[in-house]
Amino acid sequence: MPVAPVDVSGCKLLITGPTGQVALPVVEHFAKIADVYALARFRKQEDREQIEALGATVIAADLADAASLEAVPGDIDYVLNFAVVKTGDFDYDLAANGEGVGNLMTRCSKAKAFVHFSSTAVYEYTGHEPRAETSPLGDNHRVMFPTYSISKIAAETVCRFVAHQRGIPTTIARLSVPYGDNGGWMYYHMLMMQGGVPIDLHPDKPNYYNPLHADDYIEKIPYLLGAATPEVTTLNFGGSQRVSIEEWCAYIGELTGFEPVYNENPKAFGSLCIDTTKMHELIGTTRVDWKDGIRRQLENLAPEVLKATA
Numbered sequence: 001m002p003v004a005p006v007d008v009s010g011c012k013l014l015i016t017g018p019t020g021q022v023a024l025p026v027v028e029h030f031a032k033i034a035d036v037y038a039l040a041r042f043r044k045q046e047d048r049e050q051i052e053a054l055g056a057t058v059i060a061a062d063l064a065d066a067a068s069l070e071a072v073p074g075d076i077d078y079v080l081n082f083a084v085v086k087t088g089d090f091d092y093d094l095a096a097n098g099e100g101v102g103n104l105m106t107r108c109s110k111a112k113a114f115v116h117f118s119s120t121a122v123y124e125y126t127g128h129e130p131r132a133e134t135s136p137l138g139d140n141h142r143v144m145f146p147t148y149s150i151s152k153i154a155a156e157t158v159c160r161f162v163a164h165q166r167g168i169p170t171t172i173a174r175l176s177v178p179y180g181d182n183g184g185w186m187y188y189h190m191l192m193m194q195g196g197v198p199i200d201l202h203p204d205k206p207n208y209y210n211p212l213h214a215d216d217y218i219e220k221i222p223y224l225l226g227a228a229t230p231e232v233t234t235l236n237f238g239g240s241q242r243v244s245i246e247e248w249c250a251y252i253g254e255l256t257g258f259e260p261v262y263n264e265n266p267k268a269f270g271s272l273c274i275d276t277t278k279m280h281e282l283i284g285t286t287r288v289d290w291k292d293g294i295r296r297q298l299e300n301l302a303p304e305v306l307k308a309t310a
């Protein structure tokens, strides 16, 4: 059964990780309609200024430091937790990503709904099989980000624990490949193609993912809030279209004239496409066609690389 979207207009909405690639367009969108509080460590003054310019109230705090969260107002209505660290230091990354979500939920235990953004990096590699929410978990991203998958799994566990203990309506959304006009994985691939840098590719080709455009994840956030229950709803959160790295690099090649150079590497991240059944049932299909999304990304970030005819 599809869930009803939550109307956040005029509500107090806390967004963590606001300066990140994924959350920045979310802050930009919701700051126009809600009372947005944006939480990060804000070690750089320009980050703070960027977020304030969007109309959000900045909160400088570290999720790993529960005392610093006293700065969060006690009457937040809704929370979107995008913050993440990947320093490679297990102690800190588990404290910030794992305990951090617990600290935040404890502080915001009166919230009407809490969405924790996780990752499909929590799934074990199992070839081309689309991963359902019940699929086995594993240390998928160890090669590139040693602490990432483990601390995202830890974060989900802490999130469920606090939701159950405190009765906080919660959704855990496992993002596939989020991208948009401000960046995403395929933009790095374009830069590698431009520089002739080999792109690591798992030999079990094609390497499928479910890229999710910012327009779609912004549109779906009210539904993720609507799906939240104290039992915790866990769902995959990717684009409805399954697209391979090979397909998006070939399309970038069409647009730019750059040729991808692949380096087959069994240690590269392998296919990580999702079973969209539960996502479609609860929050519906996504709308942005992947080719339109990639073209728009390049038009916005690097118009000079587009061929005149593309």
Ligand SMILES: NC(=O)c1ccc[n+]([C@@H]2O[C@H](COP(=O)([O-])OP(=O)(O)OC[C@H]3O[C@@H](n4cnc5c(N)ncnc54)[C@H](OP(=O)(O)O)[C@@H]3O)[C@@H](O)[C@H]2O)c1
Pocket (backbone or CB within 6 Å): 016, 017, 018, 019, 020, 021, 022, 023, 039, 040, 041, 042, 043, 044, 047, 061, 062, 063, 064, 081, 082, 083, 084, 085, 096, 100, 117, 118, 119, 120, 152, 175, 176, 177, 178, 184, 185
């Ligand atoms: N990008 C992807 O391709 C992708 C794929 C799947 C899932 N996801 C998930 O999407 C979410 C956002 O990812 P992203 O790539 O946008 O992240 P990002 O670009 O690395 O940004 C991380 C954000 O978290 C903040 N942050 C880091 N440590 C913090 C701490 N200890 N306390 C408070 N804030 C902290 C950072 O600001 P400060 O440094 O100023 O604190 C920044 O705003 C994450 O949960 C990630 O796991 C991303």
